[in-house]
Amino acid sequence: MVDKFIEDGKNKVSVDTKIEGKVGEIDFGTLKSGGLIKQRQKDMFTVRLRCPGGRVPLSKLEKIVEVAKKYAGDYVHLSFRQSIELPYVDYRNFKAIYEQLRQVDQKIASCGPRARVPTACSGCEYNPNGLMDTQKMVKLVDEQFFGYELPHKFKISFSGCPIDCARTNEMDLGFQGAVKPQWDEETCIGCRICSKACIEGAIECAPETGKPKYYPEKCLYCGDCIRACPTNSWQERIKGWNVRVGGRHGRHPIIGHKIAEFISDEDVPRFITTIIKWYENNGKGRGRIRIGVILQIPEMWNMLVRVLRDEFGDKIIENPKPPAKNEIHFE
């Protein structure tokens, strides 16, 4: 019998167990990496593919279809984390599927207590609202951090702008593109378009001159003023990632709040490393626990803020808020 927790990897699958009398055909090494999810049906698994940022090159897609036609059900399922899943795969075919997908460098995803495939929106490459290159970052983060073993699952996402399609507040660690504007008086013609373009009320124009006044406390850093200004009088002052930590969904959702502003692309790997090392060290002995649960303990939250401030200085905001429960079942 196949253990129903096979997707949890290590120690849950006995190599000695005979599966339908065909021990030799199963590569248990590959099972342990996760991405294989037991179905209700006997012998049937769903194979979850690794599709960082939900971007699948056509060359890979063609191979995936070819493999699915041969070994899986007659549809694919798009997972909530943007990956393609092949349902109704007989475990006897795992090895063949791995090998054929490997020909196009298509990898299998992970399950269990580790860093998951990062998700992202389409980003600044062609989305007019996009401020930061989410797809570039998701690729880099997938290469560097995917599968890193941690006390519990660890989800990272990237949103290119404050519309936040990648729901960074529901992630263990979320990065959201942001741009702080600055205004140049000399080139401004007082046309007032910026105050109309800003739907947050962060820009008001003087009735007589039309010259804008900027209220940073109302600004979401979306860059609409910069894009709308006919004379380029609104320009980018600083651009980067606003970071939220400690969110999750599931039975007991938690909202992660902003902890850092305008983190550069170059600093993202160091930021992730700092967080996951802290989580690794401080999650020890607590069982399967999400970082957002640990961070609701005030002294743990203060400790992480101190660690981050030592590392990133004033990029860490003043008085950041710890993750907060967002109970949906017992309101």
Place this chain on the structure above:
Amino acid sequence: MSQLKIHTSLNLRNVGCPLNFVKTKLMLEQLSDGQILEIIIDAGEPIRNVPRSIKEEGHRIVSVEEYSDGAFRLLIQKNGGLK
């Protein structure tokens, strides 16, 4: 800016997004580089979206005037974009 020679005018009052921009774009395609198109667009969504799209396409908004009803008059120079 009053001495700018307007080549063509488009009244896009009550024309919503994105049709107002599409009409602007199609008209600009018929102009030569440097010529001026005058458009009138509504407040709200149009004034939030149209100027930005004009800029993204490499044209230059050389004059902006707000009417008392909140509508805007823009003069657009074809392919006169700021760098």
